[in-house]
Structures are given as structure tokens and as C-alpha cells.
Amino acid sequence: MLKECWSNVQEKKPLVHNITNYVTVNDVANVLLACGGSPIMSDEPEDVEDITSICGGLNINIGTLNSGTIQGMLRAGHRAAELGHPILLDPVGAGASKLRTDTAYTLVKELPLTVIRGNISEIRTIANGSGTTRGVDADVADAVTEDTLPAAVAFAKELAKRLNVILAITGAIDIVTDGGKAYVIRNGRPEMGKITGTGCQLSGLATAYVVANPEQQTEAVATAVALMGVAGEIGWERMLPGDGNATYRNRIIDAIYRMDGTTLEERARITEM
Amino acid sequence: MLKECWSNVQEKKPLVHNITNYVTVNDVANVLLACGGSPIMSDEPEDVEDITSICGGLNINIGTLNSGTIQGMLRAGHRAAELGHPILLDPVGAGASKLRTDTAYTLVKELPLTVIRGNISEIRTIANGSGTTRGVDADVADAVTEDTLPAAVAFAKELAKRLNVILAITGAIDIVTDGGKAYVIRNGRPEMGKITGTGCQLSGLATAYVVANPEQQTEAVATAVALMGVAGEIGWERMLPGDGNATYRNRIIDAIYRMDGTTLEERARITEM
Amino acid sequence: MLKECWSNVQEKKPLVHNITNYVTVNDVANVLLACGGSPIMSDEPEDVEDITSICGGLNINIGTLNSGTIQGMLRAGHRAAELGHPILLDPVGAGASKLRTDTAYTLVKELPLTVIRGNISEIRTIANGSGTTRGVDADVADAVTEDTLPAAVAFAKELAKRLNVILAITGAIDIVTDGGKAYVIRNGRPEMGKITGTGCQLSGLATAYVVANPEQQTEAVATAVALMGVAGEIGWERMLPGDGNATYRNRIIDAIYRMDGTTLEERARITEM
Numbered sequence: 001m002l003k004e005c006w007s008n009v010q011e012k013k014p015l016v017h018n019i020t021n022y023v024t025v026n027d028v029a030n031v032l033l034a035c036g037g038s039p040i041m042s043d044e045p046e047d048v049e050d051i052t053s054i055c056g057g058l059n060i061n062i063g064t065l066n067s068g069t070i071q072g073m074l075r076a077g078h079r080a081a082e083l084g085h086p087i088l089l090d091p092v093g094a095g096a097s098k099l100r101t102d103t104a105y106t107l108v109k110e111l112p113l114t115v116i117r118g119n120i121s122e123i124r125t126i127a128n129g130s131g132t133t134r135g136v137d138a139d140v141a142d143a144v145t146e147d148t149l150p151a152a153v154a155f156a157k158e159l160a161k162r163l164n165v166i167l168a169i170t171g172a173i174d175i176v177t178d179g180g181k182a183y184v185i186r187n188g189r190p191e192m193g194k195i196t197g198t199g200c201q202l203s204g205l206a207t208a209y210v211v212a213n214p215e216q217q218t219e220a221v222a223t224a225v226a227l228m229g230v231a232g233e234i235g236w237e238r239m240l241p242g243d244g245n246a247t248y249r250n251r252i253i254d255a256i257y258r259m260d261g262t263t264l265e266e267r268a269r270i271t272e273m
Numbered sequence: 274m275l276k277e278c279w280s281n282v283q284e285k286k287p288l289v290h291n292i293t294n295y296v297t298v299n300d301v302a303n304v305l306l307a308c309g310g311s312p313i314m315s316d317e318p319e320d321v322e323d324i325t326s327i328c329g330g331l332n333i334n335i336g337t338l339n340s341g342t343i344q345g346m347l348r349a350g351h352r353a354a355e356l357g358h359p360i361l362l363d364p365v366g367a368g369a370s371k372l373r374t375d376t377a378y379t380l381v382k383e384l385p386l387t388v389i390r391g392n393i394s395e396i397r398t399i400a401n402g403s404g405t406t407r408g409v410d411a412d413v414a415d416a417v418t419e420d421t422l423p424a425a426v427a428f429a430k431e432l433a434k435r436l437n438v439i440l441a442i443t444g445a446i447d448i449v450t451d452g453g454k455a456y457v458i459r460n461g462r463p464e465m466g467k468i469t470g471t472g473c474q475l476s477g478l479a480t481a482y483v484v485a486n487p488e489q490q491t492e493a494v495a496t497a498v499a500l501m502g503v504a505g506e507i508g509w510e511r512m513l514p515g516d517g518n519a520t521y522r523n524r525i526i527d528a529i530y531r532m533d534g535t536t537l538e539e540r541a542r543i544t545e546m
Numbered sequence: 547m548l549k550e551c552w553s554n555v556q557e558k559k560p561l562v563h564n565i566t567n568y569v570t571v572n573d574v575a576n577v578l579l580a581c582g583g584s585p586i587m588s589d590e591p592e593d594v595e596d597i598t599s600i601c602g603g604l605n606i607n608i609g610t611l612n613s614g615t616i617q618g619m620l621r622a623g624h625r626a627a628e629l630g631h632p633i634l635l636d637p638v639g640a641g642a643s644k645l646r647t648d649t650a651y652t653l654v655k656e657l658p659l660t661v662i663r664g665n666i667s668e669i670r671t672i673a674n675g676s677g678t679t680r681g682v683d684a685d686v687a688d689a690v691t692e693d694t695l696p697a698a699v700a701f702a703k704e705l706a707k708r709l710n711v712i713l714a715i716t717g718a719i720d721i722v723t724d725g726g727k728a729y730v731i732r733n734g735r736p737e738m739g740k741i742t743g744t745g746c747q748l749s750g751l752a753t754a755y756v757v758a759n760p761e762q763q764t765e766a767v768a769t770a771v772a773l774m775g776v777a778g779e780i781g782w783e784r785m786l787p788g789d790g791n792a793t794y795r796n797r798i799i800d801a802i803y804r805m806d807g808t809t810l811e812e813r814a815r816i817t818e819m
Contacts, residue, residue, distance in 0.1 A: 022295040022568040023314050029742035034791050041569050044612040050643030066317040097323030196302035244530025245307050246523035250792035257790025295568040296587050339590040370596030469575035517803025518580050519796035
């Protein structure tokens with residue numbers, strides 16, 4: 001599964017339209033190039049429809065949203081929807097401010113999203129706003145650990161089904177589910193949290209992977225999650241004494257650039273639940 | 274003093290709200306993670322009040338200001354002030370354009386700033402606009418050297434007292450003063466000037482340091498200045514033949530990531546004046 | 547020629563005003579510092595006239611344009627023109643969206659551009675919109691190869707003459723022409739295409755080079771193109787096993803930082819056509 005998803009990206013070189021934050025945008029562009037895809041960035045409402053039309057998929061990240069880019073997200077999203085392009089939402093900071101939470105709700109409601117990728121806190125915020133009682137996530141803790149995993153998977157499956165999306169909840173343990181099957185991925189390193197934007201990069205990768213794997217999109221997202229984690233491990237192995245998070249940032253993107261399908265398949269720690 | 278300030282940042286992991294330029298924003302985020310803090314970026318006026326409320330302090334940098342972000346700076350600043358959060362201003366380019374100069378004046382006038390950090394030219398611009406005759410800095414040269422240091426320290430003390438802020442004037446020799454005591458720091462390397470954003474990074478660090486050291490904020494700023502300088506020295510020691518400013522940029526952030534309080538204390542060259 | 551152009555940049559340290567995209571802006575700033583120049587970024591319409599006035603030249607890149615920055619480009623451009631500063635246009639994505647194409651046309655029509663730098667597809671779009679029949683580029687293929695080179699050079703010369711600009715068409719083989727002489731440059735590596743923003747960086751370099759070489763601007767652009775290519779080759783020679791596009795990005799900027807005029811002159815592969 002992973003090898004095949006990986007090969008499809010190499011072959012099809014998916015072009016991804018990114019409306020993303022200005023903090024990590026350069027890394028998102030370079031990681032898309034590293035994985036075999038291509039990035040275009042555009043957030044101006046008057047520009048996004050044309051740009052998304054020539055791409056294969058749309059990656060929406062609300063990390064530094066503003067009133068102009070929110071309009072860009074909606075216009076790009078509606079156009080991508082018309083064209084049948086996959087759309088990924090990365091609801092950065094949903095729950096941390098009213099504007100972010102409301103924008104995430106609006107995007108979930110108005111656009112036929114293919115994937116939502118966030119941390120457990122952002123995804124709980126999405127769950128709370130999606131039309132059910134607040135109690136929906138009462139059993140879901142603030143972090144996904146081995147202890148809380150079964151409850152988190154159940155929560156994720158239910159929410160994915162309800163929203164009709166592929167859900168990727170990432171953290172120390174990652175969960176990818178379409179409401180039916182769920183993949184649990186145990187790759188990566190805690191030091192990845194000391195680099196800004198590894199989540200944003202993963203959202204870019206996941207978009208490229210679903211574009212290139214239309215017939216196995218859930219597997220594609222799980223592969224992208226494993227790819228990021230394995231790259232985090234390989235990048236860490238190459239760290240020298242004195243290296244820190246700036247060098248680690250480069251090492252991870254380098255590892256994605258150098259990845260091959262066999263290594264990815266062998267090192268990925270994916271189970272179904 | 275330095276070791277204690279450094280330890281407090283490790284322990285408290287201050288969350289810093291940054292309204293900063295899009296040129297160096299990624300480095301500011303990574304350096305905040307490297308030092309033990311956490312960054313959030315948000316400049317949209319409708320978003321900033323919520324975001325600053327969940328943070329410990331606010332870092333305002335006018336490097337690529339626009340009409341929207343200026344509103345964001347003011348709204349975030351007023352909210353941070355209400356909450357008693359420390360606010361740092363980095364008046365990038367004050368003196369170089371009317372908009373930057375006016376914006377710096379407005380922020381100085383309207384917000385109860387905790388720290389202003391800039392180069393001597395920017396700080397002179399601030400001095401000129403803060404209600405005294407233009408002659409206030411007649412004795413202050415364009416660069417702080419050993420020769421001009423006494424005059425620069427006197428100028429800095431007077432201005433810090435008048436504005437009721439901690440002033441950090443950085444260059445080949447750095448000055449940090451609250452109007453009473455003044456710290457002079459002689460760390461760093463000239464090659465740091467060949468990397469974009471080392472000043473912006475320092476402003477991020479200084480904000481994190483004052484948040485984590487509420488009872489010794491002047492010492493906290495001096496420690497942050499020394500930290501940046503020592504990291505610049507350690508980073509340079511790790512340069513290999515062929516390495517240039519791009520690698521040096523990474524090495525400095527890496528050195529902050531790997532810093533320990535004892536090394537910082539030993540290598541810092543701080544004197545009181 | 548190359549050594550002299552290179553020396554002039556070292557000596558004059560040109561200050562370049564950049565209105566550029568937020569994806570690659572940090573690399574543009576660092577590459578300008580690496581080459582011996584200095585960058586200022588400003589896109590706010592109310593700020594750009596003052597900023598461009600203190601600079602030596604203006605680099606306009608439409609990679610992530612929006613309605614505000616388009617106004618900034620025009621206001622900065624008109625002011626730079628009044629002051630006789632060289633202006634470079636990098637029409638990123640012209641042809642990919644109506645807004646980008648129209649903006650490129652407007653800038654070409656309204657501003658007395660000194661240089662236009664783009665890939666063959668962007669330059670063809672410029673040609674189509676510049677007042678001649680669409681057939682003008684009928685003989686120009688989608689990529690410049692040894693086979694299509696003569697037709698591409700003829701096309702470039704004709705367009706440069708018609709627009710009264712220096713044209714730099716970059717790709718596997720690069721062409722620089724002012725309508726009279728044409729320089730063909732065969733440096734660089736295909737892996738540079740796997741890094742975001744090498745084109746944007748080159749536009750920054752080329753602007754610095756024309757500012758510092760007012761009496762040989764065509765040669766200055768050709769030198770900047772060769773510099774980027776040679777740096778790409780030197781950077782690649784320093785790659786270690788496991789390194790990828792993120793490290794390569796740093797290595798190229800490092801190589802520009804470490805370049806000397808003699809090495810550049812010896813390694814450049816420039817011919818006149």
C-alpha cells in the first residue's frame with residue numbers, strides 16, 4: 001500500500017494549490033517538491049479560481065488567516081469542488097480564537113472536504129461545531145496515548161463518518177480514518193514538535209498524496225503521515241553533535257527528497273484498528 | 274543572573290504572540306522554539322485579541338507593516354496591556370519611511386511598552402519623535418563603538434527613563450538599560466549582519482525572556498541579547514569551509530537550541546555601566 | 547566582464563527594494579546579503595515610495611500578488627522611474643491566471659522596466675500581450691534546448707528590442723539579451739528546479755547587479771545568471787549522502803556568499819549569439 005501510494009506521487013507529480021500561512025509556507029513548498037509534487041501558492045480572491053483550476057488539489061491552512069485570504073479560501077474551495085479536486089483543511093488554531101474557530105466551521109460546512117488534518121485539540125473543536133451536542137468528545141483526552149487510543153479512534157471514526165471526510169489526527173500517535181477502517185501510525189520523533197510547521201508540511205504532503213491516489217485516498221493520507229514520521233526518524237539519525245532544530249528542519253525535508261518506496265514500506269509502523 | 278533567566282524560560286515555556294514581518298517570520302518561530310518558548314503568529318485585527326489573550330507576551334515588529342497589520346498591532350497591544358502582558362516593539366526601519374516612523378511613534382505613544390529593541394538609527398528616530406527637541410541625540414553617533422559608548426549609554430538611559438521602557442540598542446556593542454542600570458554586552462560576530470533577521474529573532478527571544486522573568490525584566494533582556502551573541506559565536510565555530518550565511522543562519526538557531534545555562538553564563542561578556 | 551561586474555557589487559553594496567512573494571522572500575533577502583548587496587522589503591502602497599527612494603533599484607515579483615501589493619508595485623515603480631532607478635520584473639505565473647497575466651501586462655505597459663526575468667512560458671505570455679499578433683512566438687517551443695535555441699534567441703532579441711528591456715529567459719539554457727547582443731549561459735543543474743525560489747533569488751541578484759553596473763547592464767544580468775548557475779554547481783559538489791533539496795537550498799546561497807570573481811569568471815560558460 002505505502003509503496004504504491006508513494007510511486008503514484010512520483011509518477012503523477014501532483015500540482016497542489018496552497019492557501020497557507022506565511023510562517024511555514026517556504027517549507028510547505030520545498031516539502032512538496034521533495035515528495036515529487038509541485039506547489040503553487042495564491043490567496044488573492046481574484047486569483048485563486050484560475051490557479052486552483054490548473055492544479056490537482058487544494059490545501060487550505062488557516063494558520064495566519066485574514067479577511068482577504070478567508071474569501072480566497074472559499075472561492076478556491078468552491079471552484080475546486082466544481083472541478084472534483086480533493087480539498088484538505090488544516091484548521092490551525094481552531095479553538096484558540098473565535099475567528100479561527102468560526103472560519104474552520106464555515107469551511108467544513110460550505111466545502112465538500114476530502115481530508116481534515118489537525119491535532120486532537122483542533123479536531124475536537126471541529127467536532128464541537130459540527131452540529132451535535134458538546135458532549136461528543138467527552139471521552140477524548142487532550143493527547144492521544146496508548147491508553148486513550150481506543151477512545152480516540154472511536155471518536156475519530158464517528159466524526160469522519162458524520163462529516164464524510166478522511167480525518168487525520170496527528171500527535172505522538174497518529175490516527176487516519178474514513179469512518180470505516182482506521183490506520184494507527186507510530187512513526188516520528190518528539191523533537192519534531194520543536195520545529196515550526198511540521199504539521200503544515202504534512203498537510204501539503206497529504207494533499208499531494210490524495211491527488212495522486214484517487215482510488216485509495218484513505219491509504220494515501222496514512223502513507224503521507226507515515227512518510228513524514230519516517231523522514232523525522234531518518235532526519236534525526238543524521239543529526240550531528242551541536243545540530244538543533246534548524247538543521248533538523250532541513251534534514252527532514254532532505255529525507256523526504258531521498259525517500260524510496262521500499263524504505264518507506266519497511267520503516268512505516270502502521271496498524272489497522 | 275543569566276543562568277537563572279535562562280532556566281526560567283526552560284521551565285515556563287513562554288507562549289509569545291508575534292505580529293512580525295513575513296521576511297523572517299519562520300526564523301522567529303524556530304528561534305522561539307529553540308529557546309524553550311512557543312510562538313503564535315497572528316496579525317488580522319479580528320483575530321489578534323483572542324490570540325494575545327492566551328499568550329504571555331506580545332512581540333510587535335513593523336518590518337513589513339501594512340494598513341491591516343497596523344490595526345492588528347494596536348488592537349493586540351491594547352488587549353495585551355489590559356492583561357498586563359509585556360509588549361516588545363521592534364521598530365524596523367523607523368526613520369526610513371514616514372509610515373514606519375509614524376507607526377513607531379503611534380505604538381510608543383499608545384501602548385505601555387515593556388521593551389523597545391532596535392539599532393541605534395531606529396532608536397534615535399524614536400527619540401526624535403518622543404516629545405523633546407531634535408537635539409536630544411546630538412552626541413550619539415551612527416554606530417556604537419568603544420569611543421562613542423559612554424555617550425550612547427547616557428543617551429539610552431535618558432530615553433529609557435523618559436519612555437519608561439527597557440531599551441535594547443543592538444549592534445557591534447549592545448546596550449540594555451531601564452534608565453537606572455545599564456548592561457553592555459560584547460558578544461556576537463560581525464558576520465551575523467550578513468543574515469537577514471538576526472535582529473527580529475532577538476526581539477522574539479527578548480519577549481520570551483521578559484515573559485518568563487517578570488521580576489528581573491531588564492536582566493532578562495540583557496540575557497536574551499547575550500544568548501543571541503553567544504549563539505552567534507558558537508554557530509560560527511561550527512562553520513566548515515564553504516559554508517556561508519545560509520548555513521550560518523541554521524547554526525545560530527541550532528546553538529540556541531543546544532545552549533545550557535552554564536555555557537551561556539561563562540561565555541557572556543556583560544558589564545554594567 | 548564577469549569579474550568586473552562581480553567586483554562592482556562587492557564595492558557598491560547595492561540596496562535593493564523588493565516587492566516579492568511571501569513564499570521565497572527570506573531566501574531572496576539572504577541571497578542579496580550573500581552577493582554583497584542589501585535587501586529591503588516593503589509592499590504597502592503608503593510605504594513603498596519612501597522605501598524605494600533610499601534604494602538603488604526595485605525588484606518586482608508577482609508570485610503572491612494581491613490587490614494591495616499590486617498598488618504597491620505601481621506606486622513603487624513610478625517613483626523608481628522618476629528617480630532613474632533600474633526596475634526588474636519577475637512575472638511569476640504570468641499565463642497561469644488572468645490576474646497575473648493582466649498585472650504583468652500593466653506593469654510592462656506602465657513602467658520603464660530595465661529587466662524582465664522569467665521562464666520561457668512567462669516570457670511568451672508577455673510577448674503575446676505586448677501589442678503584436680499572437681503568432682509572434684509560434685516558433686518558440688516550451689523549453690529552450692540546444693535544438694530550439696536559435697529560434698528562442700531570435701524571439702528574445704525581437705521582444706527585448708520591442709519592449710526596450712533586457713530580457714533574461716532562464717531554464718536549462720539561459721538567454722540574456724538587450725535586443726542587440728545575446729548571451730547564452732550554460733551553467734546550473736537540473737536539481738535547482740527542486741528548490742522553490744531559485745528564480746526569485748536570481749531576480750534579486752540581477753537587480754543588485756544592474757544597480758551596481760549602470761554602464762554594462764546587459765553584462766550585469768548575464769553575470770548574475772552565471773553566478774546563480776555556478777553557485778548551483780558548487781553547491782551540488784558539496785552535497786553529502788542523504789542531503790536533499792533543503793540542504794541544497796542552503797548550499798547554493800552559501801556558494802554565492804563564498805564566491806570570488808576569479809572562480810566565477812573561470813566557471814561561467816557564457817557565449818555570445
